[in-house]
Amino acid sequence: MAETFPVKPKLRSTSSKTTPTPESKYWKSFKIPKDIESIPSKSLNYPINSLSFSPIAPHDFVATHSASFTSFSGQTLEPKFTVSAFSDAAASASFRCDGKLLAVGDLTGTVHVFDAKSRIHLRRLKGHAAAARHVCYPRAADKFHLFSGGDDSVVKYWDVTTEKCVFDLLGHKDYVRCGDASPVSDDMFVSGSYDHKVRVWDVRVSNAGSVMELNHEKPVESVIYLPSGGLIATAGGNYVKIWDMIGGGKLLYSMESHNKTVTSLCMGKVGRVKGEEADQYRILSVSLDGYMKVFDYAKFKITYSMRFPNPLLSVGFSPDCLTRVIGTTRGTLYIGRRKGKVESDHLGGDQLGLGVVEDEPQRSVLRPSYFRYFHRGQNMKPSEGDYLIKRPKKVKFSEHDKLLKKFRHKEALVAVLNRKNPENVVAVMEELVARKKLLKCVSNLDTEELELLMGFLQKYSTMPRYAGLLTKLANKVVELRAEDIRSSEQLRGHIRNLKRDVEEEIRIQQSLLEIQGIISPMLRIAARR
Known part of the structure; x- marks a missing residue:
């Protein structure tokens, strides 16, 4: 017997779903832990101006808000303490390279230095004539210096x-709102200003001014060094731009994927994913449009995008790649933790380390007395050189397919009409046309079955996707079953409704043709200009 297949609709629309990539699965794995669901939804009542992670495990992080900053545990993600030692709003925070000190700038122009563990207020660095919007420690070994930028247009x-200012780095003409320290040199910094300029500073030649100037062409909201130290990323307006420092400040790429102002950038890292040989760095950007986007600057493309319900103001990513934190203009923190990871203390003493261990199920030893022993290897994945033989899938037939298989054509047509799925009905009709049995089936329908067919024709004959077949079939039905239609009030009602719908469709088509006749000459004239 010849192999048979189910009847499939020819007019089925294609699906818009796409297969998720390994990288999108990675970013989706940052979920809110069940035991701290109250923390991400907890409002701090004021905009989260900045987020800063400690470079030392367990990577605690600090959020500045109103005239306070709150420290969160990198292990439990619970708030540890809140410090309210400012006479005005806290604007920016930065951990020292050893994680022991924390610098915070406020809107009075003062930079405060705290002991990150005991919360003791150690230093007050006063010198800015306006708000100290940004502070940053060097990244490597320098523990005695930091730089700050303020609304007085000065980088200090x-x-x-x-507690003294070593250099006043002058050159900006407007508010200095952001900056970053070089990952390869403790003497180099970069700052961004509302004068649209990004300046690179080297404190070894501070008297010569900035060593490089870049024009972002929008007020600069965020600037970061990329891990190599030879590239920087700037954000301002709805643009994120990549610049080549080694190449003399050459613009490599300008990304315009946000609809509103990009407010913050940070670096993230993707572990080994399919098709990649090593860890891959990404730029995370957040915007007032509520989107977080992940940008692969090696390939110049967006690899992931996520929507949040509030405008986003700040973003941070932990050095161990386990925690992602986003702050909003409404004081909400969105904290995500990687799934499938556990934490462990592996350094001993009073030093805590974060060990990343994959969750592995405990497997018992297989023995011939176990049923599972005879099914071993069922879930093994084939290697590249293996020849894979797949077990054929059992084809499921619907009722009308089974009837068509048995050549019971009229019963198949009636069965699919009762299901009231227009795509399947038209597919069965096309199959009957191919078998030259459709008109014979129409001739053999009794009065109730004919009413079912006429109701379907009246409802769907004027739909463009079905009209080609159904209008012709409606004419044939009227010719073949004219006597039955005259003798049935319900059938005559279907015919009247069908005639009314066809006349209305013809009227609409004529109106559209008239409109097309009016517009076409105007379009031709516009094209010539």
């Missing part, structure tokens, strides 16, 4: 031990 380089 501080000696923390003496």
Whole structure:
């Protein structure tokens, strides 16, 4: 017997769903832990101006809000303490390279230095004539200096031990709102300003001014060094731009994927994914449009996008790649933790480390007395050189397919009409046309079955996707079953409704043709201009 297949609709629309990539699965794995669901939804009542992670495990992080900052545990993600030692709003925070000190700038222009563990207020660095919007420690070994940028358009380089400003780095013409320290040199910094300029500073030649100037062409909201130290990323307006420092400040790429102002950037890292040989760095950007986007600057493309219900103001990503935190203008923190990871103390003493261990189920030893022993290897994945033989899937037949298989054509047509699925009905009709049995089936229908067919024709004959077949079939039905239609009030009602719908459709088509006749000459004239 020849193999048979189910009847499939020819007019089925294609699905818009796409297969998720390994990288999108990675970013989706950052979920809210069940035991701290109250923390991400907890409002701090004021905009989260900045987020800063400690470079030392367990990577605690700090959020600045109103005239306070709150420290969160990197292990439990619970709030540890809140410090309200400012006379005005806290604007920016930065951990020292060893994680022991925390610098915070406020809107009075003062930079405060705290002991990150005991919360003791150690230093007050006063010198800005306006708000100190950004502070940053060097990344490598320098523990005695930091730099700050303020609304007085000045970048200051501080000696923390003496509480004195070593250099005033001048050059900006408007508010300095962001900056970053070089990952390869403790002497180099970059700052961004509302004068649309990004300046690179080297404190070894501070008297010569900035060593490089870049024009972002929009007020700069965020600037970061990329891990190599030879590239920087800037954000302003709805643009994120990549610049080549080694190449003399050459613009490599300009990304315009946000609809509103990009407010913050940070670096993230993707572990080994399919098709990649090593860890891959990504730029995370957040915007007032509520989107977080992940940008692969090696391939210049967006690899992931996520929507949040509030405008986003700040973003942070932990150095161990386990925690992602986003702050909003409404004081909400969205904290995501990687799934399938567990934490462990592996350093001993009073030093805590974060060990990343994959969850592995405990497997018992297989023995011939176990049923599972005879099914071993069922879930093994084939290697590249294996020849894979797949077990054929059992084809499921619906009722009308089974009837068509038995050549019971009229019963198949009636069965699919009762299901009231227009795509399947038209598919069965096309199959009957191919078998040259459709008109014979129509001739053999009794009065009730004919009413079912006429109701379907009246409802769907004027739909463009079905009209080609159904209008012709309606004419044939009227010719073949004219006497039955005259003798049945219900059938005559279907005919009247069908005639009314066809006349209305013809009227609409004529109106559209008239409109097309009016517009076409105008379009031709516009094209010539």
